[in-house]
Amino acid sequence: MLLNSFIDIFKLFLPLIVVCVCVGIVLGLGHWKLIRHPGNFGKKRQFSNQLIMLGLTLVSIVAIALALPVADSVRNQVVALIGLAISGVLAFSSSTIFANLMAGIMLRVTKPFYTGDFIQVADYFGRVSERGLLDTEIQSEQRELVAIPNTFLITNPVSVVRSSGTVVSTTLSLGYDIHHSRIESLLKQAAENAGLDEPFVQLIELGDYAVTYKINGMLAEVKSLLTARSNLRREVLDMLHGGGIEIVSPSFMNQRSVTDNGPVIPVKTISKPKPDESVVEELIFDKAEEAEQANKEKLLLLAALEELQLAKKSASDDDKVEIKERIEQAQLQLKALEQAPSESN
DSSP: OOOHHHHHHHHHHHHOOOOOOOHHHHHHHHHHIIIIGGGGGGGGGGHHHHHHHHHHHHHHHHHHHHSSSSSHHHHHHHHHHHHHHHHHHHHHHHHHHHHHHHHHHHHHHHOOOTTTOOOEEETTTEEEEEOOOSEEEEEOOOOTEEEEEEHHHHHHHHOOTTTOEEEEEEEEEOTSSHHHHHHHHHHHHHHHHOOOOEEEEEEEEOOOEEEEEEEEEEEEEGGGHHHHHHHHEEEOOOOOOOOHHOOHHHHHHHHHOSOOOOOOOOOOOOOOOOOOTTTHHHHTHHHHHHHHHHHHHHHHHHHHHHHHHHHHHSSSSHHHHHHHHHHHHHHHHHHHHHSSSSOOO
């Protein structure tokens, strides 16, 4: 009699025991693979791995509740209680977190920019150094790391500098006493001296006292954007001063107290060799540059792995051994890139 009772109780709790064992195995493997030993997932995906573990835990709780050896009405009440608890957590938690999470997923799908791109959103300008689920990190012109919430990026216009090239420009105002054709030729020459292609000049405004000019030129290598802007302004100064044109406002000309009434043009000094300014962007955007290079290496390794996998299917037995070694080597390199620290401040 006692044995039969034990068997009946065991049969009653057998589904619950099986579910608990399966849940334990799944959560244990998930924690080992995603949290303790992320492997190819990498440390950069730690937050997303934690979200996966949270989802597995919630599903496991619901599965255990459904396997409880109780009446259907009680089981429904337990499931409803779990749903109520989860809803309460979501309701009392900050809605901003989930809004940023959904915005991060949207940015991953639409891909308006990539790591290493120059972007401008509101008053923030810099290169993208990291893309997360909750925020996007950019490195500013002051080498500061600015974390911008993803909701801010999807609710404000984002200007992205195209990697294929961008237009570099600067504006200045000159008086009506100088013919525009002379100004245009000097400004175009300044743009060419600054290393810009296809320069062109626009007349932006005909003011009461001055004409506003804008000199533009195409920059092919966008990584040197800051240096190109500085070089263009420098060349504009040199060309206009060298051409005998002073860059001051008419109001200044009317109010100045100068004894000889001469033009306000600095005396040209002996020019020294210009320093290597290519290091400017490397110094300012170091983290963004490293992130972009790591992303490019990752994409190349993934493409190489795909080609090796295809080649392995049609290769001979001897070649398969060599291809397998190359695949393992590429996987190790990919794992090293994924696990590389993103750099501290």
